Amino acid sequence: MSHYVIGMDLGGTTLPCAVLDDKHNIVARHEVDTLRHEGQDAVINRMAQCILDVVAKAGLRTEQIMAAGVGAPGPLDGRKGIIIEAPNLKWYNVPLAAILSEKTGVKIVLENDANAAGWGEYWAGAGRGCSNMAMMTLGTGVGGAIVIDGKLLHGPDYTAGELGHVVVMAGGRECGCGGQGCLEAYASATATVSRFEEALKFGWNSSLKGKENISCADIFKAALNGDSLSEHIVAETGRYLGMAAATLANLLNPERLVISGGMIKAGAILFDAIRQTCKEQAFDTPAARMEIVPAELGENAGVIGAAGCALTRIQAGY
């Protein structure tokens, strides 16, 4: 039997795709623009062509591919291979796995993109060697994935793992999800910028004062350069993440919490605050167990993880 799988990430801007062997080595990589304005059929055709092209690039035939995993924005039904709703793409109830499989001749496995990235780190990155792991991805929002006893946690509706929507402050800041006080409303890159701007308005001083369109990266850079307000805001982001980390440690007793996204470049200034807060907040035993580590796969996590999900599905025989 062949040992090649494909991973693809259905992003709003690009469609990165790769052929991997079953030891998570990337054999070939290909990427095209999503061009989502062309509509659903055009995008799905481009996805199919991208799969065929990456197979050719790897010098393989499609019969040599066990399956292709596609990471897509949720909510979706990974068991049936249906995208229920992809608001960014304006797709609703699309049986993507069946359509792509028909067009390519390759078995398609659909997975939530945050879960796929988490599985990538578990299979090939910062989660290697443990059985119970959680991942938080810090960006515009806060995404997540949970692995329990070596399996992605999906729940009956395939919605589990929303680490960004753990409540850290009952009745607190409004969240994009419609709730209040979610982790995402405090510790995403977006929320970090909001808290910084609010502090400036409230009269705090900062070397960034007067700068237009302050980004989260600006704040982290200023913090590393000793800007007092930036240091405070970054540490605060770390403390909120640490509180959510403590919730996870106390609830799930995982061996590792992997944190990914652009913010992790900040290194110690962020991770020290997360680790310290979690240690103070969680029970000693699960806090001592849970390593809090940066992700290792960077932008490849989604593609590698989607391929890993496909491999896992094949190995599980369904």
Next chain:
Amino acid sequence: MSHYVIGMDLGGTTLPCAVLDDKHNIVARHEVDTLRHEGQDAVINRMAQCILDVVAKAGLRTEQIMAAGVGAPGPLDGRKGIIIEAPNLKWYNVPLAAILSEKTGVKIVLENDANAAGWGEYWAGAGRGCSNMAMMTLGTGVGGAIVIDGKLLHGPDYTAGELGHVVVMAGGRECGCGGQGCLEAYASATATVSRFEEALKFGWNSSLKGKENISCADIFKAALNGDSLSEHIVAETGRYLGMAAATLANLLNPERLVISGGMIKAGAILFDAIRQTCKEQAFDTPAARMEIVPAELGENAGVIGAAGCALTRIQAGY
């Protein structure tokens, strides 16, 4: 093969014990006082005698008992059958399963008491018929248990399921665990009384004003009788519980959240607030999935659940 199991609850005051068949019917029940002041050896001897007595009461011989489950306060190592620390009893590193097994000739399975109660509801009570369940037990503290894919979640250190120590208010009220802002610090019976007393001190009026040693039951009773402050405090307890429920729904997507403990007698006044808050806070799909229901087994949950844990262990063959 016989189909009888024993369940016992190692409580600080009493040692309730029962023989059950594998359809969770109680065949015989026996209970003695713990008399913990007599020390570890005396208590363990009494536990052993209680097991032998309940077997006799059922008209059985110990060879007809598949196993006995003992629910004990944590932290403990259920895999090895060792109580690591039982602060109430002042027991440390006690290989309880081995000692009791030696004294009774019955295989002993040790389980955390909150997990045992949760498993009881899952096996024989309000959790019947689902695969993914969480339970919160509201009392002096807030205990918990999590069932995922039909299995109790333990984690590598056997510490998972601490629903009382999910953070609901970062930097908030001090919790008995040493952390801040845990659910237990807001929504236990004890915390509910504290919030009530603080509100009285702050100048709120209430029909309970001037009463000594106000209990949580007093507050719930006053709320049912229309006392405005009591209504507010009870609804607030429900809202904090609802926030933690939303965290669980978003993280784990369980089918059911079972709530147990004396407070559930309050009925709609508490459950409406929990359900409403969870519905407003969590994502629609997991919120719609997760039924929030009162426990059904009452004080028998621990004993039934401990027996169920023993049966499960036997069925799993280890």
